[in-house]
Amino acid sequence: MNTADLGLPVDVPSTALFTDQYELTMLQAALKAGTAERRSVFEVFTRRLPEGRRYGVVAGTGRVLDAVENFRFDAGVIGFLREREIVDEATLDWLAGYRFTGDVLGYPEGEVYFPGSPIMRVEGSFAECVLLETVILSILNHDSAIAAAASRMSSAAGTRPLIEMGARRTHELSAVAAARAAYVGGFATTSDLAAGFRYGIPTVGTSAHAFTLLHDTERDAFRAQVDALGRGTTLLVDTYDVAEAVRTAVEVAGPELGAVRIDSGDLLLVAHRVRQQLDELGATDTKIVVTSDLDEYAIASLAAAPVDAYGVGTQLVTGSGHPTASMVYKLVARAESDDPRAPLVPVAKKSSGGKTSIGGRKWAARRLDEDGVAEAEVVGTGPVPAELAGRQLQVELIKGGEVLAREPLDVVRDRHIAVRAGLPLSATQLSRGEPVLPTEYVQVPSGN
The missing domain is CATH 3.20.20.70 (Aldolase class I)
Incomplete structure (x- = not known):
């Protein structure tokens, strides 16, 4: 729960400066180029678990919801950005009215995750989504590691x-x-x-x-x-x-x-x-x-x-x-134009050095064996196979800028204990080993 749940007053400051400067300079450039309003899809995932760990734990989701809700460029913040000449006046005008109006889906807090799991998906215009990268990652990386x-x-x-x-x-x-x-x-x-x-x-x-x-x-x-x-x-x-x-x-x-x-x-x-x-x-x-x-x-x-x-x-x-979960926040799809009806096209980084990613808006499901024990993390694009439709992991967290999924912390804690109990027994081994579930990718061509 948070202080509001307890009926206690709390002065919640803006979270808008919990970010890196390049988020704002990218925004300025995109506004000038006319690409800032293109519909975009960002995903949070990790390419690998910390060495020897069998599973990861999604934590910090509730704090992310609070941070997104309080991501506001008030007069003090705008004054700081103007004084430092971080961005130009046109960008400051845009920031002064910033409110996240997009959608966020993700694994419910307390769930477990594996390499490639789309832990969180953020959708909206490029401008409003790109600004949230650092604050989302700082919360999820820290809390999930702990x-x-x-x-x-x-x-x-x-x-x-x-x-x-x-x-x-x-x-x-x-x-x-x-x-x-x-x-x-x-x-x-x-x-x-x-x-x-x-x-x-x-x-x-x-x-x-x-x-x-x-x-x-x-x-x-x-x-x-x-x-x-x-x-x-x-x-x-x-x-x-x-x-x-x-x-x-x-x-x-x-x-x-x-x-x-x-x-x-x-x-x-x-x-x-x-x-x-x-x-x-x-x-x-x-x-x-x-x-x-x-x-x-x-x-x-x-x-x-x-x-x-x-x-x-x-x-x-x-x-x-392992003080971080090494999660990243990557653009995986974007519209062909500013037209709200423009189809999304998958995009992905294709560089060398092990930092490639898979494009396209993704769903995730957990397949169980005949005894009801988890046996694979299935991640895909396009239609969800019928046999996995009831096993999807992502839930709506924010819709049209409105928070949907605040939960009491006891509910989150109980969820984690139950989910962990549904993993193979080897998940609890402390000896070093590979992730207890393999990640299987299913890519089906679609308009995303």
Whole structure:
């Protein structure tokens, strides 16, 4: 959800300058050439998944819808462009009245994708579509990278909940987006209050080592925390000696102690020792939370440990080694003239170096095997084969400039978990491998 869903006021600034200068200089040239109003189709896709990843996760769609809706060249923005002489006065006049009036289709947020999947399709005049390239890519590339890492971590964690706690490891605004993307990928909570305020994500938090060090003794720190937050709080037990801290924690809070957190050391070994000690002290219901620079591999290695929850920071907000999804935004079809009735013709980049693309407006469908498990991503132009008509992946997001598909974040999160469950079992393997589904192209000549 966003702040509007919560009934909270928010000052939404223009997103028009979240772009590259060449978007505006191309616009100026197209306006002068008389080609700016040609009907055009742009698609977002990736040529490959990050090395070793089995699937990608579509995340950030809701943020894209907000960004498109708020893409406005207000007086301040126009003044900046005029002062810097970025574009001429005729272009500034055009920008002052800019509103996106086209259509956007795409994979629903939380879906998975593969190389070549037309994740998002933007249709309208060249002028209005080209301006959105950078803001769309910046959101989808960042959020999808974080969601993919989160999905792998969620899969490795199984039924154990994950806490997003990476705000201090990235830009303050990126942290909010990362918390949202992590929730899409399967995380349960965040420590970032701005993410909780903006998107309604459940928030958690107790204390750090500084709180323990503030007090004369560890017992004093624990007593202060329990007095303030109750016996169900989580006490951090690795500031000094873990065994002594666990003993003190149970003495202070009693067997009703909510949880202990371990933030250093050999987590597998320490977790077993702490669990045994808690049980011996009668705190059999006290949970164990582990943190300390975890990634999906570390989480998987703790599968046999008596751990109840994981807190993840740095590796999550940096995409666990892959901070971008490498998506691109390419023109795939354009009209032969400015006439609104002019047919679309496919266009595509044909350069060397692995950066070619396939022209034409595309549909996408996922074929299932006889057991209902996904077996291929099918991408095509022209008519959709009858057997795939009910398996199409793209949905309308914006129609005639009006947003159609805002969804509560819980719906998006549940969608991802369900879609991931419908992939072959090898999708959850952490070992390096090829995409779990092949991408099959079906090209049928048509007027597009």
